[in-house]
Amino acid sequence: MKRKIRIKVLGYLIDIIGFDNAEIEVETPIKLKNIISLPKEVYNRTIILVNGKSVSLEDEVNDGDEIIVMPFVSGG
Amino acid sequence: MYGWNGKILRIDLSSGKVRVQNFDADFALKYIGGRGFAVKILWDELPPGIDPLSPHNKLVIASGPLTGLIGPSTGKLVIASKSPLTGGYGDGNVGSWAAVHLRKAGYDVIVIEGKAKKPSYIYIEDDTVEVLSAEGLWGKTTFETEKKLKEVHGKDTGVLCIGPGGENLVRYAVVVSQEGRAGGRPGMGAVMGSKNLKAIVIKGTKEVPLANPEEYKKIAGEALATIPRKPAYEFWRRQGTMMTIEWSQSNSVLPTYNFREGVFDFARLIDGYAMEAMKVEQRGCPNCNMICGNVVLDSTGHCAELDYENVAMLGSNIGIGHLGKVAVLNRLADEYGIDTISLGNVLGFAMEASEKKLIDEKIEWGDFKKASEIIEDIAYRRGIGNLLAEGVKRISEKIGGDSTKWAMHVKGLEITAYDCHAAPAMALAYGTSPIGAHHKDAWVISWEVKIGRFAYTKEKVEKVIEFQRIRGGIFESLVSCRLPWIELGFELEWYPKLLKAATGTTITLNDLFTVADRIYALIRAFWVREFKGKWDRTMDYPPARWFEEPLTKGPLKGSKLDRDNYDKLLTMYYEIRGWDERGIPKKSTLEKLGLDFVIKELEKYIKLTP
Secondary structure: OEEEEEEEEOOOHHHHHOOOEEEEEEEOOEEHHHOOOOOHHHHOOEEEEEOOEEEOOOOEEOOOOEEEEEEOOOOO | OOOOOOEEEEEEOOOOOEEEEEOOHHHHHHHOOHHHHHHHHHHHHOOOOOOOOOOOOOEEEEOOOOOOOOOOOOOEEEEEEEOOOOOOEEEEEEEOHHHHHHHHOOOOEEEEEOOOOOOEEEEEEOOEEEEEEOOOOOOOOHHHHHHHHHHHHOOOOEEEEOOHHHHOOOOOEOEEEOOOEEEOOOOHHHHHHHOOEEEEEEEOOOOOOOOOHHHHHHHHHHHHHHHHHOOOHHHHHHHHHHHHHHHHHHOOOOOEOOOOEOOOOOHHHHOHHHHHHHEEEEEOOOOOOOOOEEEEEOOOOOEEEEOHHHHHHHOHHHOOOOHHHHHHHHHHHHHHOEOHHHHHHHHHHHHHHHHOOOOOOOOOOOOHHHHHHHHHHHHOOOOHHHHHOOOHHHHHHHHOOOHHHOOOEEOOEEOOOOOOOOOHHHHHHHHHOEOEOOOOOOOOHHHHHHHOOOOOOHHHHHHHHHHHHHHHHHHHHHOOOOHHHHHHOOOOOHHHHHHHHHHOOOOOHHHHHHHHHHHHHHHHHHHHHHOOOOOOHHHHOOOOHHHHOOOOOOOOOOOOOOHHHHHHHHHHHHHHHOEOOOOOEOHHHHHHOOOHHHHHHHOOOOOOOO
């Protein structure tokens, strides 16, 4: 059965991933790499949080999880 | 010598004497430039214990071997002095055409000492150096001052100036250039004010001697061309550092209500997207192809240049969720020549002190009108402004209560815009920053969030030191902006190539790391000497609030730092640096870094650990 997962994308990654906010329906559990695709150079400078915890693209997400994909920044 | 002009311009404002001192390749290679030159000069020349606002203090304006040359964001200068805010070593960098003109005028460094009898400014045009009357400029804002000086000396000049904040010795007054570029957070503007020095105007028409100009031009061109191809470039041009508001809110590190919280209910109203909707212009420092100065019209219709730090500190940290109003406060600070970061801390502190009835003044969270009035009072040291001009450390010591626990500073310098309730490595970066709390030396939050925020590990300590070597060591001595590297991933390997072509000498990244360690040890020695050896590890602690008062909002509700574990991080930090348990460089470390001359001097005050 398909389940809902929410994804929020920040900064320049919006242009690479293609959206800023989305709610998708997928069969869970599912590996993040099956939802999000990033070039290696970009991935090395990317943080992915699932429910506030840092994860990798190899990790799985489940029903109701909230994903935030954000770049490294330095704030000045 | 190539790459450096090899010249220090010395101006004594008391006597009016001007002289040029040459320096040799040994000095250049040992300290590189910028912060390295500044701390060596201040160590050698300042008698310990002087009043930083007296004529005995010296102001050092220093460039490095890449400053002002065509290349990746090289239009920056370091401004350093003994700090009137902290009593220790203070510096800051500022993007300015003065950086380019200083080098083209034939100098690498300016050292200013003494005190002019009347308000003055310095005009430098190549070999001609004059101290001129600034009586018609005294009292004017930084924007008006630069405009007037350019009417007199032409637009093709670089101007560094102070506003009423510096004139009235606000302890966190800055030096300002180009209507909003500010530097020297630990009161470098007040040091200028104490010398009756309103401005420095520089015009240079020469070329810096380079070892291999054609090769340099080729490498610099290639380096510059890589920057717009970086994946983050386009978005950076849209929002610059302002995208960090949304980022910090998402990570619960956005300073809110005097660092009580890490999330702000109205963050969306002051973020990069709100800024984009208001943007009218983009400005930048010279020699930069990734300019980040976002100019908006503030609520009164004036131009104001925004970046993350000032919006967080004058927005969420004082409870204002309206970007046009935040922009007004930011512009006022720039015009008066007051540091926006310390100001946001002071206003947040005053609001909390008012709430807790520790001061008589009524100032509520988010009170824009009152905040505007207080900024002016601070600049002119009127009423409550006279107390608030002292910075949160001194204010808290004066008003008492439990306020020292939530006076958000390290070593007297107010904390910049990242809450550390749940970021121990970032807290360590603030704790060990060589000028007091500042993110410029080691900004590790992105990395810390990625590897896990709540751990206290040696890996984190090593990362803080790695960043300090790169940001606080390499970029502050080159002198060149760190943002191409840290924000867009511009490769560090470009810098040794640029240095080789400019200086003719092979200087590796490892060589630069050693210089960085030397600079850090010398800065630490400067502090210990100024404090007459009364120095212990608590000087490197962040404020008690982060240890004792957990976050009450957001996904990280309940988080706070652990003091014992922080202490363990600090011990690891000292061990890696070769400093002792007190945080003082060991004798063997000083010897290894070629700082033998420090040993005898420090041993007048303390016994060094072998």
